[in-house]
Amino acid sequence: MILLAAGLINRLLGFVPRIALPRMIGAEGVGLIQLVYPFLIVLLTIIAGGVPLAVSKLVAEADSCGDSAAVKRIVRSAMTVAVTAGMAAAGICIVLADWISTVIMTDSRVHTAFMTMIPALPLVAVSSVWRGYFQGKQNMIPTAFSSTTETMVRIVLTLLLAALLLPYGIEAAAAGGMLGLVAGEAAGLLVLWRQASIERKREGPVSSGESESLTRLEPSDRKVYRKLFGIAIPVTGSRLIGSLSYLLESILTARSLVAAGLATAEATAQYGALQGMVIPLLLLPGALTYSLAVSLVPSLSESAALGDWSGIHKRLHQSMRLAVVTGAPFIVLMSLMAEPICLLLYGDDSMAGMLRWLSPIAIFLYMQAPLQAALQALNRPGTALFNTFAGAAVKLALIVQLATRPELGIYGAIIAIGVNIVLVTLLHWISTARLTGFRMLPMDFVKVTAAMIVMSAVAMWIWNRRWLPADSLNLVSSGMAGVLVYILLLIAMRLIDRHDAARIPVVGRLFR
Template identity: 55%
Template sequence: MRNSNKQSFIYGTLILLAAGIVNRMLGFIPRIVLPRLIGAEGVGLYQLGYPFFLVLVTVIAGGIPLAVAKMIAEAEGKGKKERSRQILHSSLGLSVGLGLLFTAISLAIAPWIAHEVLTDSRVYLTLIAMTPMLSIVAVSAVYRGYFQGMQNMIPSALSSVLETVIRIFFMLYFSWLLLPKGMAYAAAGAMLGVTVGELAGMLVLLVQYRLTVSKPADNSSEQDLNPSNEGNPDHTDQGVIRRLLRISIPVTGGRLVGSLSYLLESIITARSLAMAGVATAVATAQYGSLQGMVIPLLLLPGALTTALAVSLVPSLAEAAARKDSRSIHKRIHQALRLALVTGAPFAVLMYVLADPLCTLLYGNPDTAPMLRMMVPFSLFMYVQPPLQATLQAMERPGTALFNTLAGAVVKIMLILGLASRPEYGITGALIAIIVNSILVTLLHGYSVIKLVSLRLQTRDLFKIGAAMTIMGAGAKYVYLHSPYPGGAQWIHFILASALGFSLYIGVSLLTGLFSRQDLKKLPLIRRWL
């Protein structure tokens, strides 16, 4: 039985991982198409409203899926089906109540946020368009937690993929439909598309639940609440809600730090640019270029490092339980090396081919200088998730939280001090984000070194640097001296990228950065070797 559970866990993890990769790939479609449709200014209006949505969603549903999953799993482990239903119904009552409450609050304060807190009142329609989402997300969070507690990951995966597909279609459709009415309506249309996607995801979960409960129950495992527990206050609806809050509030608090930091960044950046004398429309467009185009492009290689961080936690926790310091060091080195080796070629490509990349993806070459300025520091972003995962696996989440908070405070102070000065403007916000990435990564690295007495392998850094330099020179040369001088820009870009990656892999193999055996572990490459 234990073996079966382990297989079920691994299978479920793979399902969620696959869904996450699909969602990340699909999610980049609107990042490419939306700027071409509504421009940097429209993207800026959307991005100004989005942080408020994230904060409200974090408050409503930040830790609820985890808490529901934990409580459902405990009840199912004891064979108490009725207890599971009680947990589900009580959780729904709490979540829907919070969703409706914050929907009303959001509608009431939307005019004040648009006109007083932010510098562009056109964001009002975007704020209104997001309010129906709050109750929808509240319901979805509970059902996701329910299915995870039942160790059935398929409904969550199906829901997230369908939600992404529907969201992309309606974001683009509503933006296009409302664009003739003005930029504010187009941005609100994009947010309305997100709402439709969330609704579709919720409906998938509801249908899956109906199909699940309509199946004949196994009478041998069906049990009502144990009579001996009827007087237990934890088995009343109020007791369920109290325990749900005890579990979810700390998780929500941790996630709220990131959401609030993002919100403050958007508010302070907009206000600082206004103080610098930047016109409202220009400031909104600059913020849209930064948060809607440059940052998502920089974080694209981070999909692998995020997945790596997730898998690193149980691996390190297991080694720590055995007090196997050698395995701990080995796995940390492997994770950091993999993060750097996979992120480095993308960083080179984004730096040397920034102009054609931004033109081909967004139709906006003006974003290239921002991308080129941030790319050299992107490697700090790529190694940050494994370092943070190490601290969490070694039971130091407080240290990770402190480091993140310190970085957020410094970032906000720098935005205030630099972006508000005319000679810096949006460049001040870029500097603040760069300093934040470096500071948090160095703090995480120092904490890990101090915690496990880790020694860094500097030889790998020199090898990566050599591979990056040769790749960059080769890619730039081919792009400027293409064998097809009359060809389209995308042909030059593909040729330069292909040669660049080939050079990177070749140099890495020659220097021993990774071996032929490492490549054989990759399913798509194994068949060719």
């Protein structure tokens, strides 16, 4: 719930630049940023993709045994790996920047933005270790505070720098947006470093014997490195497939749209609308699924070590039910009210059709993160890797086949993305069920579906009446009324009960 609160704040705050940037630099400028961003994601996945989970898992295991020396070895070893990888990646990017921006990219104007994002690589590498450490300690507050700080600094500086550099052209404005991202990562790292310093003071000084052992390489260090790489490499591989898929998707989609007859600038603008405006709306409820995924890893790892399969089933059922229940009302609103939502947020409803097509598929997206976290926590990262690879291969093949057709265009890419989401989630579900014997209760889905239908009717009835003078007010009122009816129905059907409410921090005591 702590991560959820921070995640919701970050997602909501994150919509400030999502809304303001298209109005400021247009879909074409957003498209330039979206062409660079997949490269950044791939590089960050390579240098830090599996590090937080590996550190979290190993720290949780060592901490449960009270082995503080092992915890320090884990953090030191992980920091060495992360810093080395971050600096090496930054150096390679500087050397290859011209080639990447002129040969691989579909639009050479991304060069300045690409160079601007390079300092983020070592910053994120170091942050990933500290986040993994605090999550392994099951202390989610530093991670939440750091991510919120990063988001706030990024938003302010992204908009400020993009506005200041806009007179110099769209290319410069896009670079300003990326520079704001780098500044946000630096601020987030500063928060984590400060919290780590406080923790070290609280734990007291290191003994002379322990300090001496930590300054030389011992056989136990090699064991830590083997464990780190044993967990991090498969997890990184799984995430790298997703990141490379994202990168290839950006390249293939832009090239396919050009092949379908669009000009390069128009192809960049359409892809920018899809990835910079539509997908972020779909990912808004993902704040919860991300929080569930992060907290599931140490929890399931501990239950698996104790052989507590009933506890594993309980945690999985709680996570999946929460993912479905919280994602469902967003799907209803985005499907029924795509045009007014896009018009309100972006001042343009041309991408509303994309949102309406992808909204029903989003329920699978919300279930995907907890299922993947379960496979990783239960020592099956290779299975998650294969499932992700299969989905990515199908998606890229479909993009080439469908997006090149003039009658489909960008909707060919949307179909491919939807197929990928459904396929990967179903494969994760089958793998988790075979591994744990976990089964979702069919009546849960029936109840949620019934509540969604009633919510749809209520929201549309209020929207069609247009009682308030502004469409934005009518949209908010119909959405809030629909969500209220949805929650009341969940309570009536016992999908939410007093025990669920009692787990919520602060306000939970009212239901105990």
